Amino acid sequence: MRWVSVIPVSRQTTRERASIAATAQTQTTSPRDGDGEHGFVSYVRSLGPGLVTGASDDDPSGIATYSQAGAQFKYAMAWVALLTLPLSTAVQEICDRTALATGKTLGELARTKFGRFGRAVMTVLLVALLAANTANIAADLLAIGSGLHLLHLGPVWLGALIAGILISVIVVVGSFELISRIFRYLCLSLFAYIVVLAAAKVEWGAVLRHTFVPHIQFDGAYL
Helix, strand or coil: CCCCCCCCHHHCCHHHHHHHHHHHHHHHHCCCCCCHHHCHHHHHHHCCHHHHHHHHCCCHHHHHHHHHHHHHHCCCCHHHHHHHHHHHHHHHHHHHHHHHHHCCCHHHHHHHHCCHHHHHHHHHHHHHHHHHHHHHHHHHHHHHHHHHHHCCCCCHHHHHHHHHHHHHHHHHHCCHHHHHHHHHHHHHHHHHHHHHHHHCCCCHHHHHHHHHCCCCCCCCCCC
């Protein structure tokens, strides 16, 4: 569908003409439903930062933690997912809506919204976040090394070192398109959960029980 302006050309401002041209370009080049190559394939090719951001939270250190918690407590922590999923969804929704509405990052919006005290608090939180992210990256690399060690591909430290070097080289030397393409295909590994779910003998009754009825254990390992 092509968009045309009802405003006489002589009365259009430069900004209006640019806006109309951009709208027409978007409408004529955007993927169309049921249009084969220009529909589904274009949509898949456009998947990039959003998909990677969503999948990246299922990081190596998280997988290692989930595996240990599941092996030790089985379904006893399933209720935590029910509690945290709405919270994490709400935070993601807020971030998406504010970015789409304003075109600004959370940091820019916080600097605009809050006064001097609020900005000082945000600075402290950002420093703490930097420290947490540094520790999280280190845990991710060690988890990669542990995974390679389980496959008998060398010691943990060597796998972590190689992974860190490779990722750093890709980020520094590679282009945005290359990184997006690599990480996008790595997201396919998440389908392994479906394979595991089909292969494992899941006690669905126990899953439902532990999901909706918290089973809290007051010991150090569980807490």
